[in-house]
Amino acid sequence: MVYLVRLFYNLILAFLIIFFVPVWYFLNVRKGYKVGLLERFLLKTKKLDYQPVWIHCASTGEIKTALPIIDYIKSKEKVLLTVFSPRAYNFAVKNLKDMTVVFLPFDFGFLIKRFLKVYNPKLLIVEEAEFWFNLIYHSSKKIPVISINTKLPKNVNNIYYREILKRFSFFIVRTEEDKQPLKKVVAEDKIAVCGNLKLLSQVNLKDVKLDKKGKKVILAGSTHYPEEEILIKVFQKIKETLPNTCLIIAPRHVERVKEIIQTVKKYNLSFDLRSKTLALDNDVYIVDTLGELSSLYKYGDVVFVGGTFSKVGGHNIFEPILTGKKVIIGKNYFKIKDLVIQGEKLGAVVVVEDENQLKDAILELLKNSDLKVDISKIQIDIYNCYKKEIDRWI
Numbered sequence: 001m002v003y004l005v006r007l008f009y010n011l012i013l014a015f016l017i018i019f020f021v022p023v024w025y026f027l028n029v030r031k032g033y034k035v036g037l038l039e040r041f042l043l044k045t046k047k048l049d050y051q052p053v054w055i056h057c058a059s060t061g062e063i064k065t066a067l068p069i070i071d072y073i074k075s076k077e078k079v080l081l082t083v084f085s086p087r088a089y090n091f092a093v094k095n096l097k098d099m100t101v102v103f104l105p106f107d108f109g110f111l112i113k114r115f116l117k118v119y120n121p122k123l124l125i126v127e128e129a130e131f132w133f134n135l136i137y138h139s140s141k142k143i144p145v146i147s148i149n150t151k152l153p154k155n156v157n158n159i160y161y162r163e164i165l166k167r168f169s170f171f172i173v174r175t176e177e178d179k180q181p182l183k184k185v186v187a188e189d190k191i192a193v194c195g196n197l198k199l200l201s202q203v204n205l206k207d208v209k210l211d212k213k214g215k216k217v218i219l220a221g222s223t224h225y226p227e228e229e230i231l232i233k234v235f236q237k238i239k240e241t242l243p244n245t246c247l248i249i250a251p252r253h254v255e256r257v258k259e260i261i262q263t264v265k266k267y268n269l270s271f272d273l274r275s276k277t278l279a280l281d282n283d284v285y286i287v288d289t290l291g292e293l294s295s296l297y298k299y300g301d302v303v304f305v306g307g308t309f310s311k312v313g314g315h316n317i318f319e320p321i322l323t324g325k326k327v328i329i330g331k332n333y334f335k336i337k338d339l340v341i342q343g344e345k346l347g348a349v350v351v352v353e354d355e356n357q358l359k360d361a362i363l364e365l366l367k368n369s370d371l372k373v374d375i376s377k378i379q380i381d382i383y384n385c386y387k388k389e390i391d392r393w394i
Contacts, residue, residue, distance in 0.1 A: 002137075002163055005133070005159060005160060005163055006109070006133065006134075006137070009133045009134075009160070010108065010109070010134075013106070013107060013108065017106060025037065028086045031086075033086030033087060033089075033090060034086055034089060034090065035086050036086070036089065036102075036103035039102055039103040039105075040103050040104070040105050040106050040111075041105070041106065041111065042105055042111055042114050042115060042118065045102075045118050045119075046100055046102060048078075048080070048100060048119060048120075050078045051078075051120050051121065051122050052077070052078045052079055052080035052100065052119065052121050052122070053073055053077045053078070053079055053080070053121065053122060053123050053125065053394055054079075054080045054082065054119065054121035054123065054124045054125070054143075055070060055073070055079055055080070055081050055082070055124075055125045055126075055127075056081075056082045056083075056104060056124065056125070056126045056127065056130055056135075057081065057082075057083060057088065057127050057130075058083065058084040058085060058088065058104075058127075058128075058130055059083070059084070059085050059087070059088050060085070060087055060088045060091045062088070062127045062128055063081075063083070063088055063091060063092055063096075064201060065127065065128075065149065065197050065198050065200075065201060066127050066148065066149070066197060067201075068197070068200045068201075068383060068386075069125075069148060069197065069200075069386055069390065070096070070099075072383075072386075072387060072390070073125075073390065073394060074098070074099060076394060077122075077394055078099070078100075079099040079100070080099070080100045080102070080119055080121060081096065081099055081100065081101045081102075082101075082102055082103065082104040083101065083103060083104065084103070084104050089101065089103060104132075104135070107132040107133065107134045107135055108134060109134045109137070109138055111134075112134045112135055112138045112139065113138050116138065116139060116142050116143075121143060122143060122394075123143055123144050123145075123146070123393055123394060124139045124143055124144070124145045124146070125145075125146045125147075125148055125390075126145065126146070126147055126148070127147075127148050127149055127197075128148075128149050128150065128151040129150075129151040129152075129153065130147075131153070131161065131164045131165075133160070133163075133164060136164050136167050136168065137163075137164070137167060140167040140168070140169070144169040144170070144393055145167065145168050145169055146168065146169055146170045146171070146172070146390075146393060147168050147170070147171045147172070148172045148197065148386070148390075149172065149173075149174060149196065149197040149198075150171050150172065150173045150174070150178060150182070151174075151178075151338065152173075152178055152181060152182060156181045156182070156184070156185060157181075157184065157185070161185070162185055165182070165185045165186055166185060166186055168186070168190070169190070169393070170190050170191075170192070170389070170392075170393065171186070171190060171191045171192070172192050172193075172194050172385075172386060172389050172390075173191060173192070173193055173194070174193070174194075174195060174196040174197075174338065174342070175193065175195075175196070175338075175341065175342070176193055177341065178193070178338075179191050179193055192385070192389045194382055194385035194386050194389060195342075195378070195381065195382035195385065196338070196339070196342050196382070197382070197386070198316075198318050198339065198342075199318065199322075199342070199375070199378060199379055199382055200379055200382055200383055201318060201322065206291070206292065206295040207295075208292050208295040208296060209278050210278055210279075210280070210296065210299045211278055211279040211280065212246075212280055212299060213246075213279060213280050213281065214244065215244050215245060215246045215280050216242060216244060216245045216246070216301045216302075216366055217245075217246050217247075217248055217280070217299055217300050217301050217302070218231075218235060218238070218245065218246070218247050218248065218300070218301070218302045218304070218362060218366075219248040219250070219296065219297065219299065219300030219301075219302070219303050219304070220247070220248065220249050220250065220303075220304040220305075220306060221250045221293050221296075221297065221303065221304070221305055221306060221315070221319075221320070222250065222251075222252040222293070222305055222306040222307055222315040222316075223249055223250065223251050223252060223304075223306035223307075224251075224252055224253075224306055224307055224310040224312050225256070225259070225310060226309070226310065227306050227307075227308075227309045227310055227330075228249055228251070228260050228263050229263050230309055230355055230358070231247060231249065231304065231358075232247065232263060232264065232267050232269065232284070233267070233355060234355055234358050234359045234362065235247040235283075235284075236267060236269070237359055238359060238362060238363065238366075239283070242363075242366065245366075246280045246282075246283065246284070246285060247283065247284045247285070248280075248284075248285045248286075248287065248296070248299075248300070249284060249285070249286050249287065250286075250287035250292075250293045250296065251286075251287070251306075252306060252307065252312075252315065254287075254288055254289070254290060257273070257286060257288045260286055261286065264283075264284050264286070269282075269283040269284050270282035270283045270284070271283065271284040271285070271286060272284075272285050272286070273285075273286050273288045274286065274287040274288055274289045274292070275288050275289055293319075294319045297319060297320040297323045297325060298323045298324075298325075300320070300325060300369075301365070301366055301369060302328065302362050302365045302366055302369050303320040303325045303326070303327050303328065303369070304327070304328045304329070304358075304362075305317050305320065305327050305328075305329050307332070307335075308329040308330035308331070308332050308333050309330035309331075309332065310330075310332065311332050312332070312335070313332060313333065313334045313335030313336065314329060314332065314333040314334070314335045314336035314339075314340075315336070316336070316339070317329060317336060317339050317340065317343055317348075317349060318339060318343070321343060321346070321348045321349075321371070321375070322375060324370055324371050324375065325348075325369055325370070325371065326347070326348050326349070326350060326365055326369045326370070326371060327343065327348060327349050327350070328349075328350045328351075328352060328358065328361050328362065328365065329349060329350070329351055329352070330351070330352060330353075330358075331351060331352070331353050333351070346371065346373050346375075346378070347371065347372060347373060348371055348373070350365070
């Protein structure tokens with residue numbers, strides 16, 4: 001059965017490499033990214049004079065999530081980091097200068113076996129949902145393979161995932177809800193529940209200035225169409241009873257600023273742009289700058305995170321939560337369901353169904369939106385749990 005799974009997988013992989021990789025290659029090159037085809041086929045390698053702990057993070061987001069654990073392992077062992085996306089490679093090379101960073105080979109068995117021979121790692125740690133068949137299958141024959149912050153697929157019981165999951169040496173999962181389906185595939189003593197690594201993330205706060213002018217602030221981050229209009233209509237109703245209130249809109253895509261300005265004008269509201277002033281002198285304040293949202297969250301008396309009234313599926317709710325704020329979201333949070341579950345356990349998330357519920361939630365949180373839990377204590381517990389479990393393997 002394993003042979004048939006491998007055969008079918010390798011045929012699909014070969015098809016993707018032949019027909020889709022050339023397009024993917026040229027799209028990334030046009031954006032100025034290094035794609036690393038020679039490294040991915042192991043025609044170019046780096047020589048190491050040590051036996052590393054191998055950590056694989058596919059994307060920039062996964063690197064940032066795993067960074068506290070990478071730093072801990074790095075304090076004890078030499079680290080070899082592999083990435084998949086060109087953007088992640090750029091980020092890692094720029095920010096993680098004291099470790100070796102290479103592209104993960106394409107997932108053919110002969111390439112993975114050669115990679116293991118060339119770099120001779122003592123352990124493989126993969127983050128979240130990196131369940132490449134040959135990567136896990138061949139690595140597990142040579143070294144222990146551990147999954148951290150495990151993000152399980154919905155179809156965990158299909159033959160592909162059953163064959164992959166049972167080859168891991170150990171799993172460090174986020175919640176008991178993650179553990180339950182995994183127990184059906186692997187022994188319970190191979191699973192530890194430590195919490196979500198995203199809660200260890202440090203919000204990259206910049207020293208951004210904002211003069212609130214004594215106003216109460218409703219801050220909507222990462223918004224999409226038609227969320228701005230929904231928020232504006234709710235804001236108008238709230239302003240009737242709380243006139244000293246301002247709405248900050250930080251769209252997910254700044255190229256939509258002109259569209260948002262037209263919506264604001266439609267409702268006869270005054271507005272300012274972040275690029276023009278640091279003061280909240282008018283009704284609506286539109287963030288038309290990049291890289292400031294996470295640092296602006298601390299100014300919000302109420303925070304709404306977008307992509308949740310629109311059918312995008314949601315964005316990172318932990319950035320505002322880690323600044324000590326409760327967060328309001330809409331009902332379309334399917335992309336961040338795991339984060340919402342964690343947030344609800346902390347009493348940090350309010351899910352609303354419509355405009356009326358949004359207005360009521362905002363009015364309630366305007367009284368006090370500060371969290372009543374000690375995030376730092378939770379972070380320490382998660383970190384210590386990961387350290388304890390990882391120390392068993394390094």
